[in-house]
Amino acid sequence: MAKFLRAGAGRLFQDGVALNTVRSLIAFLLFFITVFAVDPAHAQSFRFSSVSVEGNQRIEAATIASQAGIEAGQTISAGELNAAAQRIRASGLFETVEVEPRGNTLVIRVVEFPTINAVAIEGNKRLSDENLLGFIETEPSQVFSPTRIERDVATLSEAYEQNGRVSARITPKVIRRSENRVDVVFEVFEGRPIEVRRIGFVGNKAYSDRRLRRVIGSKQAGLLRAIVNRDTFVADRLEFDRQVLTDFYQSRGYVDFRVTGTNAELARERDGFFITFNIQEGQQFRFGDITTVSEMPGVEAETYQNVLKIKPGVVYSPTLVENSIARMERQAIRDGIDFLRVEPRITRNDRTLTLDVEFVLSRGPRVFVERIDIEGNTTTLDRVIRRQFDTVEGDPFNPREIRQAAQRIRALRFFSSTNVNAREGSRPDQVVVDVDVEETTTGSLSFGANFSSDAGLGFSVGFTERNFLGRGQGLSANIIASSERANYSLTFSEPAFLGRDVSFGFRTSLLETSQANSLFDTTTADIRPSLGFPLGESSRLNVFYELSYSDMTDYPVTGLSPLLAAESAESGRIGSSVGFTYSYDTRRTGLNPNAGVLLEFGLEYAGLGGDQDFIRPTARLIGQTRVFNEEVTLRATLRAGALEFLSGDSRSVDRFTQQVIRGFDANGLGPVQNGEHLGGTYFASAQFDAEFPLGLPDEFGITGGLFYDVGSIWGLDTTGPGVASEDFNLRHVVGFSLFWESPFGPLRLNFSRALESEPDDVEREFDITVRTNF
Template identity: 65%
Template sequence: MAYKQHRRSRYLTQRQHLAPALRSIGFAALTAAAFAVPGPSDAQNYRFSSVTIEGNQRIESSTILTYAGIARGETVSAGDLNEAYQRILATGLFETVEIVPQGSRLVIQVTEFPTINRIAFEGNRRLKNEDLAGFIESQSRQVFSPTTAERDAATITEAYAQNGRVSARVTPKVIRRSDNRVDLVFEIFEGRKIEVQRIGFVGNRAYSDRRLRRVIQSKQAGLLRALVESDTFVEDRIQFDRQVLTDFYNSRGYVDFRVTGTNAELARERDGYFVTFNIQEGQQFNFGEITTVSEIPEADAEDYHAVLKIRQGKTYSPTLVEDSIARMERLAIKKGVDFLRVEPRITRNDRDLTLDVEFALVRGERIFVERIDIEGNTTTLDRVIRRQFDMAEGDPFNPRQIREAAERIRALNYFSDTDVNAREGSRPDQVVVDVNVEEKTTGSLTFGASYSTNSGMGVSVGFSERNFLGRGQRLSAAIAASENNLNYNLSFAEPAFLGRDVEFGLDFALTETDSDFSEFDTVDGIFRPSLTFPISENGRLSLYYQAGYQDISNYYGRSGILRTETNMGEQWTSGIGYNYTYDTRRSGLDPNSGVLLSFGQRYSGLGGDREYLETTARIVAQTMILNEEVTLRATVEGGALEFFNGQNSRAVERYASQVMRGFEPNGMGPVEGLEHLGGDYYAVAKFEAEFPLGLPDEYGISGGAFYDVGGIWGVDTTNAILPVQSKSFKPRHVVGLSLFWESPFGPLRFNWSKALKKEPGDIDQSFDLTVRTDF
């Protein structure tokens, strides 16, 4: 800003456009031609006894004479002089050049381009100066070039276009300074973002416009356009959407699908685009006959055919074919068969709309990996990137493994750009794998406020880093406080413990509350180190040790059970556990459905004051119907506590949270008098459907309906003073409606519930707002 004020008084008289500078060059060229190129009537040869250079300040005369290529005493023609002029001008070092023969003396007069004193940007608000400086070629203390400056202006304009400001204009201007210096100023008019007002499709029959809009990255402008970047028109994004649509249809059996054209029309008011995708769906194909043949003696076709997961009659998908090839090639590596390649040979049957696939096991080229070069990782350690490769230097080269490694590197989400390529090495049978990455921010610091009918006003502070110290480790810490609750959480994870596919985790949590149970205060803390590793393609097993601390205090109610548990004071637990998860989404065999299974047990009794076994199980199944417009989801889960040596559960150990919708936390289950106790067992089944409401897709709002059935039961009544109800399993039934909103603050879910059946003492809840979670 000080720089602008200093030159403002001289701005109008000293500022010059680049166009006049270019015109002066043209004028110089005409002048030189007039002197250096004679007409036909006076065409002649020249011989100069001396050559004089005039006007140069920074560039040596001998250098200019070298550019000219004219030696003293050499006979030259008028054409030679013109060529000398062109050579000097082509260096880009001179603003004007004149070659003037004066008898036996040749005078070369030059005006050097000025040097750039400084570069400034004016009018930019959306892009920072340091970002713009990284786009341009012109640099301070270098020779000014009008061509480079114009090219820089075009680059800046393109950068704004990539940010949706296609009406941006950039004008480079120069300000003359002393000592043949100039200030280069880029005057920027950013303009407004031009939004996508409407996205339409022509030629689609199998899927509606609404479904296809959910596939592509571009979005229509809506009420929250100020908070949504994807509703801005970006040409490259439209091109990406074409590929996304192709992948979507191909994965669903439409092998002939293609985007025949994309029209982007600017509205008359020039404030928005109307984008139309013209598509041809074609017919949907299924898998026909699936066979495997081997052209390699050491590869048994039956062994490789057994690992296939595709079957005849299933909807054809190139993804499934690629997955099958990857399975076969991994089996070859496991069996020690090097350079095996799988060629899918597809036969089309238009009569029954099937595709026969023959997987041919053939011998590939004998090519080895010479080395893996990694560049651009200023923070992330090389080993974090190298462990994404299933190969090392000296191993047989497999292009598929390189592609899969590139996808894993991108999935780390550590880099804004990732480029993985293979090139020929020092010998024809070797390749060098080049990995070029560009780091991005991986840490965050969050501050939040919340309100709950159960906990009142609350605030939270959190820190997370998913690439701690560039080692690929995850570290997070958070503190949340409300009127009645205080939570501390600390978590650390090393995804490649001891260099293997094993994740080491360390978790610490401490909760202090006097709201979950209105009659007393609780303290609950855990410390848990764990190891998690794969045991199958879709299965993961976690082993952990858990130490815990629980305390109940300040009880002033009438329950004999709770009073007895409070009098026990502080209790410590120590034990081990495991948890197994099976998730079909890892293999992605079916884009429209998936199953998640989780089963775990924890034994507490390795020291400490408590001895019990906790068992939990959960299974979730999801599928999409009606051309993927409606999502159906079913969840069944439960838990059980079993105590040993005459011990009984305490309130801080029993299940009391909101296991099903329609009831408040600790609002169902066993009750002594009017006080809820929680239970040793719970089971619940949840069924829900999610469907569009007909609102514009850009709002991110959809509807849902649900039905839950389940309950909490089981408690020891030895110390009860008042009557205890709901000791045994008595299912509650709840129906309701949901509203899903992909808000700028995160995915939210609004539930309106109605308890069809409840038990005495239950506290129902007709409305609740939660953060939406996908299974």
């Protein structure tokens, strides 16, 4: 039997698998004996009569002992002893902690983290030390903390990501100093900015990718990407882009629009991002029936229905609904009704793709504004922010007015961030409005160079402050000088004169021109204070007084115009005039976000003293609309003016000499004597433009346009021999334009051809101007 067992065991141990099984069985038996066969009463335990702390320099021994939580005479287990060590480590004050029983004494041996002597950032160029140090937690005189250093590295990396430097690396370095001190240095490798290579859209049918790219804040890399950094990738900007896309579509009736996803994919070379917006447009809805009902006693629904401007068939827009509610609330204020609540109830008609809107008038909760608290404005005065509110302390609380005030504060562009929130006040029927702002720079100093065919090469220096002394006032000073002309100007504006919705402006300027591009020298100067105030929702009136001086000198003896020679021989004239400008603008308050009309009419009368006595009316009418899914912009501009001297005669420096239509020089058409242009007392022009894409990549920033201009300058107070083109004769011009969103500003290049002109007109077939938007 024994022989058989030995033989079987031999065969068993020769098999590798069986051998491992036996080993596992033996290990299990040993574990069982250790766990269950040992009497818990004989497990290791400790009792200490004293606690000794070693290695501490700054931190008191009693503090460390209290963190351990072990009292003299207390019986503890090995596990409790280990937990005491962990509690000391968790304080974050020690680099190493050792707990050692030594007879009846518990010895706690520690090595303290060093104290931070200095914190520095090296290698940064894109972001300044001041900005980066403001982000991190680590500061001098603190106890060094590896956890805090890790958080600071993450914070600095995020700051660079927000500036388009996704590849930036932050490496912390610790330099040992004497007396257990260290210097902490964050070494920065900024890397190159990561540009946006391409922005695409999936799911859009109504609007092209090109049109949607103009809506969002993110921009594709352009031709001059080394100079212009508008294409830098910023992750947080994508959320803003999603919101503006939603606002864009919903303002055009696409109530079901949503962004289903945004994908920002890094290129394989890690030098650019490809951004894709996945969207669902849905159907476009229009307004159906517009009705008003009143659930508030004494309030007639018909009165409030009459203040509405939206009509059935108009493309639906939440903004139009909000504006309608605001009109009703203003009507309630005029009627002396407080706490009127206007609730729009919308009924959807999928078959007709219309939305019926029923405005329900009811009494809202009786809640008052207890106070308005403003914080964060270190430069801007409180009153500048407070006057953006139509609500004051004690007024009924209106959430819509608070939101509109927040929009007006942001529109000031005085602050980098603005948060306006309402919270419960001292009583349930009281509300406190909190305004938290963060100041930003509002001043700029500019130096530049410019060139024009009229004035040649010139240089400019300008200073602009949009928030002068924190009072919300504007101040600007500019000097533009060239070999042919020098222009000096100073402008001041107060948007809330005497605390009211009245603007005060003051302008003074001096312009001097030489004979390089004209037949004589001119000097003009003016001082012009003005007041402006609203007349209605879309209209405004500006009144002014102007004291001016004008002179024309140095007409050459070889000149061919006796009229210009006589005018130049006169001494300078002083003018004293008053006038007004009335404007009507529907661009912000109209029903169509793609169309607008601007009407301006002005009248100036000079004769309040001085040397001149005239009346000068001027008018301008601009209309613009976008067609073909907003790809093509159509614009029409009509302008006209007249100058009628009530006594005496006008001079060339007084008459209209500006470029009224493209294709001709300034003072290049109109009355002329012996080939020298005199200017005219009347002008009229009509300009028609169409702007459209050329199919070029968006990053070029180039679009095209066609234009047709027709106009004339005519009329003189007195005539003489050799005078021509004095009568009204229309000139016709057609042309092609290139619009370029260049790094130096929006430019317009005009290539024109005159279809009809007069013999003495000075034509201009090519012109470069700064683009102006309607």
